[in-house]
Amino acid sequence: MSILVVGSVALDTLRFPGGNVHERVLGGSASYFSLAASLFSPVRLVGVVGGDFSPAHMELLRRHQVDLAGLEIVKDGETFFWDGEYLDDMNERVTHETKLGVFGAFAPKLPAGWESSDDVFCGNIDPELQAHVLAACGKRRFAALDTMNLWINIRREALLAALRRVDLLFLNDSEAKLLTGAGNLLTAAREVLRLGPARVVIKRGEYGVFMLGPDGPFAAPALPLDDAVDPTGAGDSFAGGFFGSLSQEPALDEAAFRRACVAGTLAASFTCQGIGVTRLAEIGRPDYDRRLAEFVRLTRLG
Numbered sequence: 001m002s003i004l005v006v007g008s009v010a011l012d013t014l015r016f017p018g019g020n021v022h023e024r025v026l027g028g029s030a031s032y033f034s035l036a037a038s039l040f041s042p043v044r045l046v047g048v049v050g051g052d053f054s055p056a057h058m059e060l061l062r063r064h065q066v067d068l069a070g071l072e073i074v075k076d077g078e079t080f081f082w083d084g085e086y087l088d089d090m091n092e093r094v095t096h097e098t099k100l101g102v103f104g105a106f107a108p109k110l111p112a113g114w115e116s117s118d119d120v121f122c123g124n125i126d127p128e129l130q131a132h133v134l135a136a137c138g139k140r141r142f143a144a145l146d147t148m149n150l151w152i153n154i155r156r157e158a159l160l161a162a163l164r165r166v167d168l169l170f171l172n173d174s175e176a177k178l179l180t181g182a183g184n185l186l187t188a189a190r191e192v193l194r195l196g197p198a199r200v201v202i203k204r205g206e207y208g209v210f211m212l213g214p215d216g217p218f219a220a221p222a223l224p225l226d227d228a229v230d231p232t233g234a235g236d237s238f239a240g241g242f243f244g245s246l247s248q249e250p251a252l253d254e255a256a257f258r259r260a261c262v263a264g265t266l267a268a269s270f271t272c273q274g275i276g277v278t279r280l281a282e283i284g285r286p287d288y289d290r291r292l293a294e295f296v297r298l299t300r301l302g
Helices: 029-037 055-063 101-105 127-136 149-154 156-163 173-180 185-194 234-247 254-272 278-282 285-299
Strands: 003-006 010-016 020-027 043-050 066-074 080-086 093-099 119-122 142-146 168-172 199-203 209-213 216-220
Touching: 003 029, 003 127, 003 234, 010 093, 020 029, 029 043, 029 055, 029 234, 029 254, 029 278, 043 101, 055 066, 080 101, 119 127, 119 234, 127 142, 127 156, 142 234, 149 156, 149 173, 168 173, 168 234, 173 185, 173 199, 185 199, 185 209, 199 234, 199 254, 209 254, 216 254, 234 254, 254 278, 254 285
Parallel strands: 003 043, 003 119, 010 080, 043 066, 119 142, 142 168, 168 199
Antiparallel strands: 010 020, 080 093, 199 209, 209 216
16 A cells, blocks of 8 residues: 655754753654654655755655655755653644745645545644545545644644545644544544544544444553653654554454554654654664564453
8 A cells, every 4th residue: 555645844953951962853743743654564655855955864764764755855945843852741743943935835735647646644734635635535534633732723724624625633632632622532533523524533642542433432651651751752653653554454443443553652652762753763664563562462361
């Protein structure tokens, strides 16, 4: 199965307690998603970068089965840049600087044939762009999108229109409550399904994942880690692992989606163990399989 991702490719400066700073490392939703999904299947990436984007970053992505034919390079522009600092509580961070650069005028362009991709993921971009991509990919098997508080607040109608085009919505618990106005997680999930998607996956960070679909609710814990160093990109890695797992499934039944939730959880756990994409770029399928066995032992009853 072919996987298509449309999203941001960025350069991040990451700051941590104690003055630990990592400058202009590879980031962006499409980067994390692609590296996680590539544990299972090749990925087609659509995004945009500037002339300051390192060829080494592109080579890293290519080594991991990521097709960059859809990555536009604006040589006289600057790549989307984010400078953020994590506090002692890794759930809290401060944004020091955001420069959209060429991403501010991003208009996704699908290479010939990519509109027939089997599984389509729209990362956290303007809902109108998401809807444009989804309309172009009319022969897809499965489609999902991610969103955030900003789009819920300022582009709500466009987001609702995009939701009517997808099979699944990814978001976190605060976003689910903001979108629906519900104060309870299960109620919020039910309200999301009324908006169009057949399923919703609510990412809950260190508390795991909650999914609601036609067969009812499903929940899985996060893998306990004592060496988490950077949560950047964990949610996008979750989506990548989720899509990668689904790409191996001949039938998209309830069991397939439950396995995908676990795959997403494990991909996110790897991401948290390194700065930026470092750890995710180091691992291979055998590492994933060992971690899956560890997760099965963790959750086994009896």
